Amino acid sequence: MSNDNAAWQYTRSIASDPTYDLVVAGGGPAGTAAAVCGARLGLKTLLLEATGCLGGMGTSGLVASFGPVSNGERMLVGGFMKELLERMWERQAFGPHVVQEFLHSQLNRWVAFRPEALKRILDEFAVAAGVEIRFFTRVIDADxxxxxxxxxxxxxxxxxxxxxxxxFVDCTGDAALAAAAGAECKVVLRDTDTVAPSTLCSLYAGVNWADPAYGDGGWKDLDTVRNRTKTELLEKAIADGHFSQEDRFMPGMNKIGQHSGALNGGHVFNLNPLSNRSLSDGMVFGRKLAVEYEAFYRKYVPGCEEIELLTTAPVMGVRDSRRIVGEFELGIEDFRARRQFADQVAVYNRPTDVHPTNTSKEEYERFLKDFHGKDNLGHGGSVGIPYSILVPRGWENLWVAGRCHSSDTKVHGSIRAQSAAYMMGQAAASAAAQSVRTGQPACDLDTAALVGSLREQGAYLPQAELSRHMTR
Ligand SMILES: Cc1cc2nc3c(=O)[nH]c(=O)nc-3n(C[C@H](O)[C@H](O)[C@H](O)COP(=O)(O)OP(=O)(O)OC[C@H]3O[C@@H](n4cnc5c(N)ncnc54)[C@H](O)[C@@H]3O)c2cc1C
Structure with missing residues (x-):
């Protein structure tokens, strides 16, 4: 007999580890950067990761492209993220079409990579920095x-x-540690009006990226493929009744090898990422969709007649689930004003990318308008990411980085990207190191000193004025 609402209390003693300087929960982009940078700054660092690899969505999730790293004029990412790009470039870990301009001076160019190469490179960074990694380890509670x-x-x-x-730095994406500690959080579906849908990403072999149907040297990059599949072929397949749901927005197939691709396509609408049942149902539905997309590519997309679905990701691609209530919330008006902050720990340029929340044409049009219109920072622009969005309000030795930072839904749709998450991770770890050294609490850290330390580590932080106090 089961009773869904029954509570069962139990008490037990468990073994304790020695004290670490820094514990990082979650080894995705934010967590890997936090652990590597914390260890490099001399902290005895433990990284706890639920899966068997680092990289989070970029590896386990098969989200095989970094959001833009430049603003059309210059590279915006510095520090660890820049180092990572350079190492990936040396190792030829990017899609074969990726040229250095993508990194240095191209507006809104997503940078495709091979997830397996990223896994290996992140392992190397973590081991070289002296991070103690525990894979297959989930943080479940807080004292x-x-x-x-x-x-x-x-x-x-x-x-x-x-x-x-x-x-402690919470990089679980879901703010799992902050929530367990009782920090105030916003939960999508409960506290926000928009729920960005999830996607189960998938890998394919047998793509003929050089198909002459695309002219001018073939499918040179993701954008060409995207635009064509989105505007013509997808609409045709929908009109033919090919798909079980009329999803008009497909970000597209990332070109990650000479004959392979990673698909960011197939929305799972209304998934509740904080419900195990909903996540489980979503995985089943996502795998069903992947088969439909394989058939779509074979039937409708030139060059993909021989395409083969190799695998879907082992984890759901969750765009938004729970964010902390921070010392400050970065909002859409800050974004549109391209606001810069004295305490900013990164600057970034990526359109707000809140995917259509349902299959209606109106939602698709709303998304296109935001993405290409007023919520696009444009050539040379950037918005600052202030330190204070990484601090759960009032907390002394807890930071978050990555997807669970404090911003409104629209801005979240921009700065949740992997490239921004890596930068937030480095900033959170640098703040932790400063706190250990000086005794300053997270909620009253000297942010002028933090910015100085990040600049020394290679971050690009162009603000002229600094401040002892964070933006509130
Ligand atoms: C479908 C999809 C497409 C996207 N497309 C792009 C794109 O093209 N470009 C881009 O830059 N960004 C993209 N994003 C956004 C980006 O991938 C994520 O927002 C980013 O990875 C967030 O980084 P993170 O480190 O905060 O979290 P994650 O990447 O989610 O990593 C969190 C890590 O924490 C671990 N974890 C979770 N809970 C626990 C726990 N309790 N204990 C221990 N470990 C735990 C997880 O296993 C995971 O490894 C996309 C996201 C999705 C879902």
Whole structure:
């Protein structure tokens, strides 16, 4: 007999680890950057990651492209993200069409890469920095005293373990640690009016990227493929009743190898990323959609007659689930004003990318208008990412980085990108290192010193004025 709402209380003693300087929960873009940079700054760092690899959505999720890293004039990313791009370039980890201008001076160019190459390179960075990594380990609970985190409870094949530390960075995407600690959070579906849909991404072989149907040397890059599949072929397939849902927006197939592609396509609408049942149903539905997309490419897209679906991702591609209520919330008016901040820890340029929330034509048109129109920062523009969106309000030794930062839904649609997440991760770890060194709490950190430290680490932070205090 089961009762869904029954509560069962239990108490037990569990083994405890020695105290770390920094525990990072989640080893996606934000978490890997946080752990590597924290360790490089001399912190004894432990990284707890639920899956068996680093990279998060970029590897486990098969989201095989970085959001733009330049503003059409210059590279905006610095520090660890720049180092990562350089290492990936050396190792030929990018799609064969990616040229250096994508990185240095191209507006709104997504940078496609091979997820397996990213996994390996991130392993190398983490090992070289001296990060202790525990894969297959999930953070499940928090031990707090006031607004201070004392330790986390982690679970893996060895059972439960208590891990005490001086500082913590939550990079779980879902703000899982912040929520467990009782930090105030916003939950999509409950506290926000828009729910960005999820997508289960997938990998394909047998793509003839050089098909002459596309002229001018063939499919040179993702944008060519995207535009054609989006505007003509997809509409035709929808009109033919090919798909089980009329999803008009498909970001497209990332060109990640000479004959292979990674598909960001097939929305799972209204998925609740914080409900296990909804996630489980979503995986089943996502895999069904991937088969429909394989058949779509074979039937409708020139050069894809021989395409083969190799695998879907083992994890759902969740765009938005839970964000912290930070010391500051970055809002769409800040974005449209291209606001710069004294305490900014990164600058970024990517249109707001809140995908259509349902299959209606109106929603698709709303998305296109935002993406190409007023919510696009344009050539040479950027918006600052202030330190204060990484600090759960009032907390002393807890930061978040990546997808669970504090911004409104529209801005979140821009700065949730992997390239921004890597930069936030570095900033959070640098703040943790400063806090360990000086005793300053997260919620009252000297941000002028933080900006100085990030600049020393190679971050591009063009603000002329600095401030001891964060933006609130
Ligand atoms: C379908 C889709 C398409 C996208 N397209 C692009 C794109 O083209 N370009 C781009 O730049 N961005 C894109 N994004 C956005 C981007 O991938 C994510 O927002 C980004 O990866 C966020 O980084 P993160 O480190 O915050 O979280 P994630 O990448 O989600 O990483 C979080 C990590 O934490 C781990 N974790 C979670 N919970 C726990 C726990 N309790 N304990 C331990 N570990 C835990 C996870 O296993 C994961 O490895 C896309 C996102 C989706 C879903």
């Amino acid at each position: 707090i005293e006031g607004r201070r985190l004392k330790g986390v409870v982690a679970s893996n094949v060895e059972g439960l373990r208590y891990v005490p530390a001086r500082t």
